[in-house]
Amino acid sequence: xxxxxxxxxxxxxxxxxxxxxxxxxxxxxxxxxxxxxxxxxxxxxxxxxxxxxxxxxxxxxxxxxxxxxxxxxxxxxxxxxxxxxxxxxxxxxxxxxxxxxxxxxxxxxxxxxxxxxxxxxxxxxxxxxxxxxxxxxxxxxxxxxxxxxxxxxxxxxxxxxxxxxxxxxxxxxxxxxxxxxxxxxxxxxxxxxxxxxxxxxxxxxxxxxxxxxxxx
Amino acid sequence: xxxxxxxxxxxxxxxxxxxxxxxxxxxxxxxxxxxxxxxxxxxxxxxxxxxxxxxxxxxxxxxxxxxxxxxxxxxxxxxxxxxxxxxxxxxxxxxxxxxxxxxxxxxxxxxxxxxxxxxxxxxxxxxxxxxxxxxxxxxxxxxxxxxxxxxxxxxxxxxxxxxxxxxxxxxxxxxxxxxxxxxxxxxxxxxxxxxxxxxxxxxxxxxxxxxxxxxxxxxxxxxxxxxxxxxxxxxxxxxxxxxxxxxxxxxxxxxxxxxxxxxxxxxxxxxxxxxxxxxxxxxxxxxxxxxxxxxxxxxxxxxxx
Numbered sequence: 001x002x003x004x005x006x007x008x009x010x011x012x013x014x015x016x017x018x019x020x021x022x023x024x025x026x027x028x029x030x031x032x033x034x035x036x037x038x039x040x041x042x043x044x045x046x047x048x049x050x051x052x053x054x055x056x057x058x059x060x061x062x063x064x065x066x067x068x069x070x071x072x073x074x075x076x077x078x079x080x081x082x083x084x085x086x087x088x089x090x091x092x093x094x095x096x097x098x099x100x101x102x103x104x105x106x107x108x109x110x111x112x113x114x115x116x117x118x119x120x121x122x123x124x125x126x127x128x129x130x131x132x133x134x135x136x137x138x139x140x141x142x143x144x145x146x147x148x149x150x151x152x153x154x155x156x157x158x159x160x161x162x163x164x165x166x167x168x169x170x171x172x173x174x175x176x177x178x179x180x181x182x183x184x185x186x187x188x189x190x191x192x193x194x195x196x197x198x199x200x201x202x203x204x205x206x207x208x209x210x211x212x213x214x215x216x
Numbered sequence: 217x218x219x220x221x222x223x224x225x226x227x228x229x230x231x232x233x234x235x236x237x238x239x240x241x242x243x244x245x246x247x248x249x250x251x252x253x254x255x256x257x258x259x260x261x262x263x264x265x266x267x268x269x270x271x272x273x274x275x276x277x278x279x280x281x282x283x284x285x286x287x288x289x290x291x292x293x294x295x296x297x298x299x300x301x302x303x304x305x306x307x308x309x310x311x312x313x314x315x316x317x318x319x320x321x322x323x324x325x326x327x328x329x330x331x332x333x334x335x336x337x338x339x340x341x342x343x344x345x346x347x348x349x350x351x352x353x354x355x356x357x358x359x360x361x362x363x364x365x366x367x368x369x370x371x372x373x374x375x376x377x378x379x380x381x382x383x384x385x386x387x388x389x390x391x392x393x394x395x396x397x398x399x400x401x402x403x404x405x406x407x408x409x410x411x412x413x414x415x416x417x418x419x420x421x422x423x424x425x426x427x428x429x430x431x432x433x434x435x436x437x438x439x440x441x442x443x444x445x446x447x448x449x450x451x452x453x454x455x456x457x458x459x460x461x462x463x464x465x466x467x468x469x470x471x472x473x474x475x476x477x478x479x480x481x482x483x484x485x486x487x488x489x490x491x492x493x494x495x496x497x498x499x500x501x502x503x504x505x506x507x508x509x510x511x512x513x514x515x516x517x518x519x520x521x
Contacts, residue, residue, distance in 0.1 A: 007388050009438045010300040057301070066242025067291070068309065069301030073380075073445055080381045107377035130451045133305075133341035135312055138241055149241075153305060163446040166373065173370050 001038060003061065008081040014061035015082050016053045024049035024113070024214060025089040027082060029097030032122025032154050033146045035060030043206045044092065048214050052089070054082045056100075058147030068138070068149030072096070072125070072157050076103040083111045090213040092206065095120025096154055098185060099164075102195055105181060106167030109174035114213035116182045117192065118206055124189040126156035161194030168195040177216050182209040222426060224397075226418040228508065230276040232268075238288065240313035246295035247288040247314055251279030257318050258519070260287040261311060263329030263354070263474075265435055267294040269422040270328070274504040277512035283519075288314045290331075292436035294423060302439060304447070308337050315345060324348035324519045328504060329474070333452050340455045348519050350464040352511065353475055353501050356452040357482035376444055383440055390437040394430030397421060407474050410500040449476070456486045463491040464518040466511060468499040475501035492518065 002017045018028070018040045026047045030036055036053030044051055055062040056075050079100055083089060090113045093101030098117035105115035138148045171181045183196040184206045195201060202209070223231065232248035239245075248268050258278060260271045268287035275285040289296040291310055299306070311334060315323070325346050327335030332354020339346040395403070401416035408416065424431040465487065467480060480495050487493055494514060496503055504511045 009384060009388055010298075063300070065300030066297075067240055067299055067301075067306060069291075069299060069303040069306030071301075071303050071445065074301055074303075077381060077384045081385065084385060107374075107381055109374075130454075133308070133337050133455075135305075135309055135338075135341050137309070137313075153303070158446050160446050160448075169366075170370060170374060170377075173367075174374060 004085070006081045006085045008057070008078050011057050011063045011065060013057065013063075013078055013081060014055040015085060016055070017050065018053055019047065019051035021048070021050035025086050026051045026210070027079070027086065027089040027091045028053040029079060029091060029093035029100055030056065030059065031095030031097055031120030033059070033151055034094070034121060035145070044210065046207065046214075047210055050086070052082065052086055054078060056150075058150035059145050062145070064143055064145055064147045068147070068153055070150050070153040072099055072103060072154065075100045076107060079104040080108060083108060088113050090114045090116070090210070092116045092118065092210070094118050096122030096125075098123060099125065099159060099191065102164060102167050102171070102181070105175070106170035109171055109180070110176070112171075112175065112180070114177055114180055114182065114209070114216060115171065116184055116206060116209045116213075117195070118184040119187055122154060123185065123187065123192065125154070125159040125191070127158065128160050128190050130158055131156070159189070159191035161190045164191035165194040165198055168198040168201060172198060172200045177213075179212065182212075184209060223421045224418045226272070226415055228276075229272040229418060231272065232275070233279075238314050238317045240291070240310040243291050243299050243310065244297040245288050245291065245310055245314060247286060247317070250275040250285040251283055253284060255282055255284040257284045257286055257323050259311075259315060259318070259323055259325045260285060261325070261327040261331030261335050262287065262290065262293075263331050265293070265439070265441065266329070267419070267423040269294070269419060270502070270505065273508035274512055277508060278515065281512070281516055286314065286318050292439050294434050298436040298438075304334065304337070307334050308341070311335070311338055312342065322347040324350070324515070326350040326352065326515060327354055328352040329354045329476070329501065336452060336455050336459070339459055339461060343460055346461055348462045348464075348521075349459060350466070350515050350518055352466050352503050353468045355456075355465050355467060355478050355483045356449040356476060357478040358450040358453065373444070380440070380444065384438065387438040392432040392435065392437055394427060394432050397431055400424055400431050400433065408472070408502065410470065410472065411502060411505060415505060453483070453486050456483070457488055459488040462518055462521050463488045464514055465491060465493045466503050466514060467493070467495045468501050468503045468506070469495050469497055470500040472501040
């Protein structure tokens with residue numbers, strides 16, 4: 001596995017190449033608290049082109065910022081920096097990464113050649129509306145990834161169903177592929193149920209979705 | 217080279233008596249104090265794209281009335297560190313770090329604009345730390361999005377999202393545009409049309425730094441006004457009715473772009489029990505700069521209650 005670095009404002013992000021290839025890159029977005037797997041996962045082994053994995057801010061080999069401040073919109077910016085580096089790609093997200101995959105597919109419909117939303121840690125986030133506020137501090141001494149602030153803040157990140165549905169509609173309206181959004185997750189928290197209910201979103205396994213996007 | 221001893225004067229404005237640095241989980245926060253160190257503390261929180269110095273008129277009035285006034289530049293603003301990440305929750309946590317560095321006893325807290333919203337959240341999370349709460353033109357309202365066709369909405373959102381991401385890609389090495397004191401005051405006057413040019417020039421000499429090629433606002437170029445996200449203004453409003461400490465809400469009735477466009481009827485139904493609500497006629501978003509004595513007296517009445 002080789003790693004290169006992409007810059008998102010003050011953060012250096014680790015972008016790992018899990019499989020070399022010249023065309024049709026696939027970008028993997030990990031779940032909350034995870035990192036890019038050390039070798040190509042079995043579910044992506046059929047992919048014909050390059051496979052990349054991005055470590056989000058505060059995760060894996062990427063920089064850990066001081067003092068927190070995580071939002072999924074910031075992680076969408078992480079994914080954008082990766083796509084700027086590797087070019088248009090199919091994006092496969094797990095859990096938290098599935099939500100970020102939906103956001104970046106809606107925000108950069110020309111850069112995402114199909115988004116697959118699958119199960120994984122951090123899929124639900126903090127529910128559909130705000131909960132009571134809680135403030136925590138983190139002992140700065142010897143913080144190693146994943147950043148405790150990331151685990152705390154991104155597990156409370158509010159994900160209203162209509163917000164997710166809006167991004168799904170952006171993907172469906174603006175992307176070039178006929179079926180640019182696939183939901184593979186078997187568990188559907190409210191935001192994902194809303195996205196999956198938009199007419200045109202495909203319900204399929206990861207393997208079938210990858211096969212479709214590899215041919216597209 | 218940075219020149220720092222060029223601060224202009226403004227009638228009634230007084231720079232802080234003391235400055236100190238607060239470590240907010242690794243982010244350095246510049247804190248400022250007016251008044252006797254042994255006096256009871258009161259906390260002032262500024263608004264977005266602003267500075268603790270916007271309290272240079274209000275803070276001395278409170279200090280002279282017997283308070284130790286503590287304000288700070290938020291992360292990315294003024295002399296505080298530029299952070300890697302910015303969020304509402306991080307701003308509230310930074311505020312708590314400033315409060316922790318000041319006292320563990322409950323204190324009165326005042327917030328302007330975005331600072332008012334932040335302090336409402338601090339009060340909700342830590343009611344045992346906030347004895348009184350004053351909100352200066354930072355009361356939210358349930359604004360309904362304009363009624364536009366779906367395809368138009370898609371196009372507008374697509375542009376917003378692209379602009380936001382492009383700004384982040386561009387801002388890695390970005391610097392703010394330099395200018396003269398007058399030019400920076402002129403730029404800010406477009407957002408703050410009701411504030412006098414003399415006041416804006418004064419704020420430039422504190423909120424900007426003087427580089428060789430001109431003055432630059434000390435605001436992290438990666439920060440941006442507005443934007444998008446799941447947050448709804450009414451989610452701030454829902455915190456309001458449950459607050460238990462004595463509450464003062466001040467609203468400037470003159471509409472301004474920087475303000476939240478909140479009208480009295482938007483909030484009166486949500487005020488905490490026993491709250492005092494004061495709409496100010498002929499006053500804009502910066503109630504404490506346009507009417508420092510009026511606002512100081514309202515705050516002093518609140519804390520005396």
